[in-house]
Amino acid sequence: MSSFKFSLEARSPLDLYQRTIGSVTLEEVSDLAIVSIAAPLDGEAALHKVVDKKLGAQWPSIGTSTLTPHGHRLLGLQADMIFAVFAHPGGRAEVSIQDQLSADCYVTDQSDAFVVLAVAGSGVTDALERVCPLDLSSKAFPVGCTLQTSMEHIGVTISKQSEDCFWLLAATSYAGSLCHAMETAVIQTQ
Amino acid sequence: MIIDHPLLGPRDAAEFVYLGDTALLNRPDWQADDAQRQFHDYLYMRENPAGEMRELWYHERGDRSWLVITRNTLTHEITKVELARDVVRAAQKGRTTV
16 A cells, blocks of 8 residues: 655645736735625624624725725625635634624635736726726726626626725636736737 | 616626516415415516516626616616615515515
8 A cells, every 4th residue: 555645735826927018017916815794684784883893994885995903805795795805824714704703694715716816007997997897987986996897708806906006806717817808908008 | 788776876787687577576475275376477477568667687797686677678768776675675564565
């Protein structure tokens, strides 16, 4: 009977991709934990108070985001569900959120389901307008604004981090397609 | 076609999936004496109006909400958009059908 010794190494969906095209940089954001927090039926108001008290930031209304003192970014994706996005290199991110909240809510680790691609630089909005059907002007889409939409054939959550930096969250299986769509859009507009 | 989402504002219809008549919200009582006939009608019988119709749309490429949209099937004019959740809760309060 033979014994094998091997180890598995976790790799990010885009293998830490980074590319600069003209003034725009595309970069995969890795080592992020993404945890969904959903309220039970008719338990929304109670959960909003718990999040405010325990995480130190308001429950973001749909389309907005808030930032906790510990650097947890809360993305308001649905009327009764948000994402908490935070640096968490280890596993079991949902446990840390569940422990902090200890409230009636549904907490699910989504980290491995999503790829996060940051697109930044002057002219980034011009490139995004090629693929994103939303109005991305500063007035309609201010910093912190977070919305789900469709880019080409890909379901994407777009979150504005600063005036010239956006995060795009898509299903891991679309990582390559999203990267290609954005590369093409940036090349066409540079 | 643009759908004016109650929470998110105007969004392209391409982000939505169409399901059909809001009659689907009125699920019959499975314990009723004529449950079989009621479920037959629930599943297969549909009005097909040439004019105003209340429809279920799902915001799949958005906030995953179900909407009740009042749309004119002749002109495609949308006159009302409501969250299906609110419609059902209001009906439950008044104990009426949707």
